[in-house]
Amino acid sequence: MATSLSEIGYEQALAASGFGPVAGADEAGRGACAGPLVAAAVILSEDPQDHIEDLHDSKTLTARRRERAFDQIKAHALSWSVVCVGPAECDRLGMQEADLQGLRRALLRLDPSPGFALTDGFAVAGLPVPGLGMWKGDRVCACVSAASIVAKVTRDRLMVRAAQQFPVYGFEIHKGYATKLHQERLEALGPSAIHRRSYANVRRAARLNES
Numbered sequence: 636m637a638t639s640l641s642e643i644g645y646e647q648a649l650a651a652s653g654f655g656p657v658a659g660a661d662e663a664g665r666g667a668c669a670g671p672l673v674a675a676a677v678i679l680s681e682d683p684q685d686h687i688e689d690l691h692d693s694k695t696l697t698a699r700r701r702e703r704a705f706d707q708i709k710a711h712a713l714s715w716s717v718v719c720v721g722p723a724e725c726d727r728l729g730m731q732e733a734d735l736q737g738l739r740r741a742l743l744r745l746d747p748s749p750g751f752a753l754t755d756g757f758a759v760a761g762l763p764v765p766g767l768g769m770w771k772g773d774r775v776c777a778c779v780s781a782a783s784i785v786a787k788v789t790r791d792r793l794m795v796r797a798a799q800q801f802p803v804y805g806f807e808i809h810k811g812y813a814t815k816l817h818q819e820r821l822e823a824l825g826p827s828a829i830h831r832r833s834y835a836n837v838r839r840a841a842r843l844n845e846s
Contacts, residue, residue: 645769645776646679649751656713658749659778660738660759663693663786665730668834669804669811669827670794671719672730674737675785676745676752678713679778687711690780693773693787705788708781715781716744717789726833735759741782755779801827 646657660676679687687707696704708715718740725733738759742752752759752766755773759766772779791810798807803824809817811829813836821830821837825844830837 645753646778649753650681654751654765656747656749657751657753657778658714658742658745659753659755659772659776659780659782660742661755661773661779661783661786662734662737663783663790664811665734667811667831668813668821668837669722669806669817669830670797671721671790671829672725672733672737673717673719673786673790673793674734674741675715675717675782675789676738676741676749677708677715677778677781677785678745678747678749679781680711680713687777687781690777690784693780693783696784698791701784701788704781704784708785712781714745714747715785716741717785718744719789719793722829722831725831729833735761753779755783797829801829 649655649657656678658676658678660674662672662674664670664672687704693701718737720733720737728736738754739761742749742762750764752762752764753772753776754766754768756768758768769776773783794806794810804820804827805816818836821840822843826832826837826841832838
């Protein structure tokens with residue numbers, strides 16, 4: 636499925652108004668109770684030869700299509716960056732602030748620097764350029780879609796790697812989200828080093844395993 640004109644319209648309109656290059660940013664893992672929050676930012680190339688297929692909300696794509704799109708983004712984007720906010724830092728900051736800081740760090744790492752930032756859901760303060768938060772931005776803006784794919788693929792790979800270190804929790808299956816399988820193992824075994832201790836279900840499991 637090719638990138639549609641509606642998806643790149645926002646970037647084109649902003650660039651035509653002198654705000655280019657336009658970056659998109661998104662995160663993965665905010666709702667998980669284990670593992671990092673991963674934020675990504677992408678500036679897409681305006682060259683038609685750098686066309687990338689499957690730029691859609693990463694959650695609507697199969698794992699294979701996400702991986703293929705990720706490879707294309709790395710090869711053809713003008714710039715991309717990814718930032719991991721670890722579980723301990725998520726606990727310390729709280730998830731809203733961890734989200735904001737992750738997105739801000741990812742956008743600030745882009746080279747060249749963007750002239751405008753589009754983010755999924757809410758705007759990110761503290762940037763040296765103007766920005767706009769867009770409702771369902773990962774579905775309507777190509778650069779935000781690209782960032783959602785980079786964040787999702789990166790985080791999934793990290794959770795598969797975590798499963799090798801903590802094989803009893805099934806991280807390779809649920810990626811740290813509170814599924815029935817994950818909750819059962821969490822309550823039976825207690826939290827691992829990568830669980831977010833600020834989450835109520837993790838604290839409950841910790842108490843169960845202290846008794």
